[in-house]
Amino acid sequence: MHPMSHQDLFTSTPAHFSPEREIISVSQLNRRARQLLETQFPLLWVEGELSNVSIPSSGHWYFTLKDDQAQVRCAMFRNRNMLVRFKPQQGQQVLIRARVSLYEGRGDYQIIVEHMEEAGTGALQRAFEQLKARLGQEGLFDPAYKKPLPGLPGRIGVITSPTGAAIRDILSVLERRFPAIPVTLIPVAVQGKEAAPQIVRALELANRSGLFDVLIVARGGGSLEDLWPFNEEIVARAIFASRVPVISGVGHEVDFTIADFVADLRAPTPSAAAELVVPDGNDWLDKFIGFEVLLEEAMLRKLRHWQQRLTWLRQRLRHPRERLEQQGQRLDNLELRLKAHIQHQLGNYRHKLEQLRLRLQPHHPQVRIVRLHEKLAQQQQRLVSLQKQQLQGYKQRFNAALRLLNTLNPLNTLERGYSLTSHAESGQLISSSKQIVTGELVKTRLAEGELISRVERTLP
Structure with missing residues (x-):
């Protein structure tokens, strides 16, 4: 059978004009209609109002998306709705990314939702404003609690990603402005669910160590969701509780996070944070950093585009074997990421071990033995000298006594x-x-x- 065109699929020809009639079942008709919809419509962004929201025990979401003139049925399966940060409610205005499909069992036209976010201001922005207001009422932003920065810090701690652009910018500026000041990188994730707990642990570790005079908490620019770890309440309270002054250098000049308000000093960029922490510098790297961020954003946009197209192409492949291959590929990817993470952790531990070895080297027993030998030789020389002096004194006193004895000898x-x-x-x-x-x-x-x-x- 030759593939049917779109026109052939829905054009009916009278039976007496066709030498052969193609008779298909209802399920075949619905399947072809679904394939036609899914292959002709890529991923779409649609905004509308939620209606008829249903959440059965399976965990899937079923609802109707409508505006003032039309409506469409929607389904969002559990593996996708687990990533949504809010619970859908009747009448809520949302923005969804979805693909057009058809439910073959009832012949219902519907859309399959891949992503959902609140339209308008957005949930993240509202959560940001609510936390900002609450912490402000508690006094965490009060200037009276801001600790002054040291004029010339003895050691600087940088809490950021070891692979991001932020650490490179900070080290470059610090090396140019005051390379004699030692800098210690405390590596953390700066994006994702694990970022906030890691930042809190890094702040606690830096305070317990007693090594640092000032800390820089930094990352490059990004969307509100990318910067969200720095809007977490646990991070804000850890910065407020820090005994060491903290400079926040998160995002760009237009980006503001809760960490910026709680920190002892807010810098518009990671490079600016490095400029503020040490004396004597200029701003020639700002333009370069801006280009780097623009390039990063352009690459991210390109990656998102190809990721969307890849997702759309994946939806066209329905063979179970290929689905299994996709799952296998995903497992391989997770395995590679796990190995990379383990290697990264091992690298960090090796780096820390080398630092500890360098710190312990001056206290090596052999070094102390050499020093004690030198000190013993000095003490021996002093003892011999003192003995000679004492013997000379005793000899002089003996001769004097002998002379006096001879003088008084009755013989x-x-x-x-x-x-x-x-x-x-x-x-x-x-x-x-x-x-x-x-x-x-x-x-x-x-x-x-x-x-x-x-x-x-x-x-x-």
């Missing part, structure tokens, strides 16, 4: 003709004639030799 008197007389038996010196009796033996010591004599007579 030296004997050299001048004097003698010492003592009892011959006891050896006791005799200084008076009354100490001796007649006939007793006495011993007389001369300068040279001794005499033993007997006393014949004593005189008073």
Whole structure:
């Protein structure tokens, strides 16, 4: 059978003019009609009012989208509506991205919704304003709580993505303005569900470490949804509780986040945050950063376009094997992302380990042993010197005492003709004639030799 054109599909030919009649079933007719609708209409953006909202136990959403002149039935399956940040309500004005289809079971024309957001101001903007008002009433934006920045910080901590443009811009500016100041990157995600908890943990870690004089919380520009982690209440309260001054450098000059209001200083861009944290600089990188952001946004728009077209092409492929292949490809992609994430984490841990090793290197036992050996050698030299000094002093004192002893030695008197007389038996010196009796033996010591004599007579 040759493929039928659009005109052939719906043009009826009288039976008596056709040599052969093609008879199809109702299900075949509906299937062809569905294929025709799905292949001829790409993804569309439609705005309207919700009506007849139904949420059965399956978790799928069924509703009618209408305006003042027409209405259309819609279906949003569970795997897509789980990403919606609000619960649809009767009469709510929404903006949806959808593809045109047909429900074959009833032959009902309908649209399959891939994405839904509130029209007008939007839910994110309202949530932003509500949180801003509540935190403002609590005093988190009060200038009285703003901590002054150090004139010349000893160490700067940067909380941002290690792969984003923001860290490159900050490091470039800091290196140009004051390269002597050490900078530590505390890597976090800056987009998605995991971003806010990681930013809070990074702020707590930086405060506990006691290493930093100032912190920069930064990321590049983006939509309100891209910047939403910096509008989370837990991030705002972590910045407010920080003992270290915090500079917020999130997005572009026109972007404002809750983090900007709570921080001790708001910078319009990550580069401006680097300009504010160190002295002596200029703004020549601003234009370059603007071009980089424009290029990034252009690439994102192009990627979104091709992603939409890819999604549309995927909807045309209905073979179960190809669906399984798509799921397998998705699993492979998740596996690659998991491996990349693990490698990234390992890189971070290696970097931290190297930093710790460098910090511990001055405290290595071998270094301390060398220093102690040097100190011991110095102490030994001082001990030898002190010993020599003490021996010299003792020698001088000994010679002086010897000279004095020689001067006072009674034996030296004997050299001048004097003698010492003592009892011959006891050896006791005799200084008076009354100490001796007649006939007793006495011993007389001369300068040279001794005499033993007997006393014949004593005189008073």
